[in-house]
Amino acid sequence: MVQQLDGTVNEWGWCKQKLGANAILAVSLAVCKAGAHVKGIPLYKHIANLAGNQKLVLPVPAFNVINGGSHAGNKLAMQEFMILPLGASSFKEAMKMGAEVYHNLKSVIKKKYGQDATNVGDEGGFAPNIQENEEGLELLNTAIAKAGYTGKVVIGMDVAASEFYGPDKTYDLNFKEEGNDGSQKISGDALIDLYKSFVAKYPIVSIEDPFDQDDWENYKKLTAEIGEQIQVVGDDLLVTNPKRVEKAIKGQACNALLLKVNQIGSVTESIEAVKMSKRAGWGVMASHRSGETEDTFIADLSVGLATGQIKTGAPCRSERLAKYNQLLRIEEELGEGAVYAGASFRTPVEPY
Numbered sequence: 001m002v003q004q005l006d007g008t009v010n011e012w013g014w015c016k017q018k019l020g021a022n023a024i025l026a027v028s029l030a031v032c033k034a035g036a037h038v039k040g041i042p043l044y045k046h047i048a049n050l051a052g053n054q055k056l057v058l059p060v061p062a063f064n065v066i067n068g069g070s071h072a073g074n075k076l077a078m079q080e081f082m083i084l085p086l087g088a089s090s091f092k093e094a095m096k097m098g099a100e101v102y103h104n105l106k107s108v109i110k111k112k113y114g115q116d117a118t119n120v121g122d123e124g125g126f127a128p129n130i131q132e133n134e135e136g137l138e139l140l141n142t143a144i145a146k147a148g149y150t151g152k153v154v155i156g157m158d159v160a161a162s163e164f165y166g167p168d169k170t171y172d173l174n175f176k177e178e179g180n181d182g183s184q185k186i187s188g189d190a191l192i193d194l195y196k197s198f199v200a201k202y203p204i205v206s207i208e209d210p211f212d213q214d215d216w217e218n219y220k221k222l223t224a225e226i227g228e229q230i231q232v233v234g235d236d237l238l239v240t241n242p243k244r245v246e247k248a249i250k251g252q253a254c255n256a257l258l259l260k261v262n263q264i265g266s267v268t269e270s271i272e273a274v275k276m277s278k279r280a281g282w283g284v285m286a287s288h289r290s291g292e293t294e295d296t297f298i299a300d301l302s303v304g305l306a307t308g309q310i311k312t313g314a315p316c317r318s319e320r321l322a323k324y325n326q327l328l329r330i331e332e333e334l335g336e337g338a339v340y341a342g343a344s345f346r347t348p349v350e351p352y
Contacts, residue, residue, distance in 0.1 A: 002027060002266075021265030028266040029297055043297070044330060047304030051271045053352045058091040058331050058338055059302045060084050060345040061324065062156050062206070062285065062311035063098045064125045065105055065143075066136045069160045071290060072127035077173045080125070080158035081136045082311065083144065084205060087152025090340050091331045095324060097149055099315045105143035112139075122290050124314030131174070137202045156206035156311075157198075161191070162236050165212035188218035192225065199226055205345075206285075206309075208233035208258060219253040231256040231283045231346055240264040242272045249280045256283035256346070259307060261298065274305050275352065283346035285309035292319040299326035308341040308348035 002024055036046035048056060062084050068076025083101050088094035109117050109128050117128040130136060137155065144153045164175035171191050174184035186194070188211060198204055211218040213236035223232045235258035238244045242264075248254055257277040261270045277284050286302035288311065302310040310327070313320030331338045341348040 021262070025262050025265045028268065029261075032267045033297075042300070042330070042333065044300040044304040047267075047271075047301055048306075050267075051275065051305055051352060053304065053306055053349065055306055055349045056303050056334065056337075056339065057306040057308060057348040058327060058334075058340045059286065059307055059310040059348075060086060060088075060341050061091070061094055061098055061327075062309060063102065063314050064123045064158070064311060065102055065314050066139065067121035067123060067125040067127045068133075068136065070163050071123065072121050074127050074129045075131040075174070075176050076127075076133065076136060077131075077164050077175060078133045078136070078157060079160035079163070080123075080156075080208075080311075081140055082156035082158070082206075083140060083153050084156055084309075084345070085149070085153050086205070086343050086345060087149065088340065088342065090338065091327055094340065095315065095328065097147070097153055100147045101140075101143050101149060101153055102315050104146040105139060108139060108143050108146065120314070120316055123288075124316035124320050133173070134198070137198060137204075141202060151203075154203040154205045156208070157204065158208040158233075158235070158311075160209050160236070161215075162209065162212045165215065169215075171211075188215060188221075192218065192222050195222065196226060199230055204230060206231045206233055206256070206283075208285075209235050209237065211237075213237050216251060216253050219248075220251060223252055223254055227252075227255050233258050233283070233285060235260070235287070238273075240270060240273050242269060242276055245273050245276050249276065249282075255281070256285060259284055259286045259301075259305075260289065261301065262289060267301075270301070271305065274307065278349075278351040281347070281351075283308065285311055288312040288320070288323065294319050294322040296322050296326035299323045299330065303327070303330050306341075306349040308345040 036043040062082040064080045066081035069079030085094040085097040113128045170185040174180045232254040233256040234254040240263045284307040286307045312323040
């Protein structure tokens with residue numbers, strides 16, 4: 001009905017230009033919540049029913065604990081350095097492990113860079129004044145080891161490479177320094193080699209937005225070379241749009257979807273994008289946005305659609321913790337029937 005009322009389309013399908021994606025999404029979320037209320041069932045079960053999913057799964061949290069890129073005032077080019085507690089036996093234990101690594105990371109950063117470096121960014125992560133991306137990975141490795149979770153907690157990255165891609169088709173790893181000499185500009189092939197060196201040296205399981213949103217060729221190359229080993233996540237590449245997801249599946253450009261409901265603008269299209277991704281054997285990571293509220297819809301969405309993964313910031317700041325607390329409540333409600341995705345985070349259920 002809303003789609004008919006709006007009636008605007010572009011090359012990627014319904015573009016919501018007339019009524020606006022924010023207004024349409026508000027209606028979509030409200031109708032979804034109302035449906036659960038009328039049926040007298042929890043929101044996550046209602047979402048599962050809408051999607052035709054039979055198995056509820058608690059997702060692995062991807063805690064964004066070091067901030068860089070456009071989200072931080074430091075010189076770090078890559079945007080998010082995350083920890084994923086794959087070795088936990090429950091979501092509750094995953095939260096405990098994540099919080100312990102986070103606080104160990106704080107002490108490591110404080111000792112090395114001083115008290116000011118432990119101020120937190122928009123998503124609750126630390127933003128120490130470092131420039132080398134490998135130094136961020138090294139800090140995570142140290143904190144994981146100090147917490148005693150080596151082998152149980154692994155690493156994910158959101159590079160957000162569109163932020164430092166230039167018109168000359170190079171990637172500037174020193175883009176935050178105005179008027180820099182261009183000595184850190186590298187080609188897509190060199191960036192692929194950098195990612196491969198990171199994966200060889202650190203327990204990395206996920207890299208999001210490794211290239212510019214229109215650099216389809218390098219996405220394909222990276223996925224072909226290390227896609228069996230790690231997940232290559234499309235966010236800016238896919239924008240949760242089923243048409244772009246379809247193109248990426250056909251071109252084998254990546255192997256995981258970042259699910260942002262307010263990026264596509266409706267619950268229906270979000271479910272469609274997830275189902276397409278799962279049928280292609282992809283992973284799915286539900287995601288918050290940098291500017292957030294304390295609404296917890298995406299927590300129920302991740303369980304109902306059995307995404308297997310969720311990123312909604314560090315274990316810090318109320319608008320981030322609201323989602324994690326809701327997931328803890330859902331796990332308690334499910335009791336002994338609760339299933340945590342753990343090591344099966346990329347394929348927690350059969351396609352539905």
